[in-house]
Amino acid sequence: MKLDGAGLTCAQVHEVAYGKARVTIASLDRARAAWRAARELTGPVYGQSTGVGANKDVSVSDGGFGLLRSHAGGAGDLVEPFRARGMLVVRLNQLLVGGSGVSPGVLPALESAINNGFTPPIRTYGAIGTGDLTALATTALCLLGEVSWRGPSGDPPRYALDSRDALPFMSSGALTLSDAALACHRIRRLLTAAVDVAAQSFAAVDASAEPVAAAVQEARPHPGQALVAARLRELLNGEPAARVQDPYGYRAFAQVHGAALDVLERAERSVEIDMNGALENPLIAENLAWHNGNFHGAPVALALDALRAAVAHAAQLSTARLATLMDPHITGQLPFLAAHPGESGAMILEYVAQDALAELRHLATPVTTGTAVISRGTEDHASFATQAARYCLRALEPLEIVLACERVAATRALSRAPDPDHPLDEALDQARRTLAETK
Structure with missing residues (x-):
């Protein structure tokens, strides 16, 4: 199943979530363009040069990893692997739309996780319909190697996210969707x-x-x-x-x-x-x-x-x-x-x-x-x-x-x-x- 940021359906999410289909990335062009544009920005950018929430007016430098660690705090039972895999499919497809500014190298790592049966250990509670921050922060820490993936033995997917990738990666309600x-x-x-x-x-x-x-x-x-x-x-x-x-x-x-x-x-x-x-x-x-x-x-x-x-x-x-x-x-x-x-x-x-x-x-x-x-x-x-x-x-x-x-x-x-x-x-x-x- 090719993901291109445009044609993902509910039925396709179901197919991939239950391991009945694999995904491939159609093109990284829009993700790369957004990433290049993000790197050239000047002035305050929420969540990158500033804090988040009520800290939006506080200047920060290189605080992205701290943002991931502070937000990976869900509670309750672990979400079933099929739901976590569905989340990965949705977020990967959204990132292919362009607009996040996240490093394009993270997208093949998500593709690998989906196709090889790796899912993040995300918890049930931690979102209120304005973004699945705890779930995606946990996923980012899995990519960094700070949290262990759930799944088969073997080499799990890794990607050295930049500090500036933290909020762009998290800014989605992918698990909810x-x-x-x-x-x-x-x-x-x-x-x-x-x-x-x-x-x-x-x-x-x-x-x-x-x-x-x-x-x-x-x-x-x-x-x-x-x-x-x-x-x-x-x-x-x-x-x-x-x-x-x-x-x-x-x-x-x-x-x-x-x-x-x-x-x-x-x-x-x-x-x-x-x-x-x-x-x-x-x-x-x-x-x-x-x-x-x-x-x-x-x-x-x-x-x-x-x-x-x-x-x-x-x-x-x-x-x-x-x-x-x-x-x-x-x-x-x-x-x-x-x-x-x-x-x-x-x-x-x-x-x-x-x-x-x-x-x-x-x-x-x-x-x-x-x-x-x-x-x-x-x-x-x-x-x-x-x-x-x-x-x-x-x-x-x-x-x-x-x-x-x-x-x-x-x-x-x-x-x-x-x-x-x-x-x-x-x-x-x-x-x-x-x-x-x-x-």
Whole structure:
């Protein structure tokens, strides 16, 4: 996979993070140009000739290594290697954009770390959506040999960073963006599989296909809604409806699930803009150092808050369909799909699904309603994009559990009246594989 600072996607970050792809650098030209421009700057440059935060007006000389050592102070459990590898991919791609002024020789060292399985020992806590300073400071110290890499035996990547490289290397939310990219990619896979699972429930209760008819969708042309409805039309036989109107879990499925897909699309776009952008402060451009706020994670944080809310809504409708599968008045079978009267059958699935849904509701609480004022008031706002991304990752498991509960119940309901020629068969096999292989 070639990295050029322009085309990195959430899916590609996922591939590299899980060791399914290697990376190569397309060109160092823009990084070299920014580095040369940075070396020719005169006057105060934040973080290089000055301190940082409230020390922005204090002149310093050769203080970059101290900056790395003071900022490599995260806490909590070590971040999983796949997340750390994703961070390295994102930061390498951003540095290829140009704009940081960091020594271009560090980029092949990052490429080597990614391809040879080395990751920095970064900790969970230490960022608030204005830059992953602790994670990237630790990475820089690994390159300098002051902190040990995690990974295989053998020669770890090393690079003798210049003191002036310290802040330019750290000035990014690369770990946050990697977490967001991984979450978006896996949520897309689950929401896609959820349509096929819902189709199984439609078939199991003889739900009407009327709500997904083309005429209905043309009257309200939201892109995600149209996509979901079109997929359901492929999978359902369009047989006469058993009821005039079905519960919302069926009748409004395309609208709710489609909205979740639209929100996901916006989240992926926000994340990918930042993964391919120059989030540097200062930004080296036009032979000048531009002091700015590109590091701030507000666009990503707001998009991910909306995504977690959308995921919770989609899961709520899944549990609603699960409830109908337990109802003999809708399925025409014994309560809870039991094999014999009085047995509990699949009743416990509702408990499991509601437990998982409760977790999703908790995780859907927005992080962007809060803020933080630190560094003696100099840094007076925070996006908490880091937490927004982390909660998206945490939402994957409960979402998968909710969908799996629905699939198990619908499969049980359909098994009483199998139709080997039904178009659902192939779709359900694919959904089953997706739910089993979301990593």
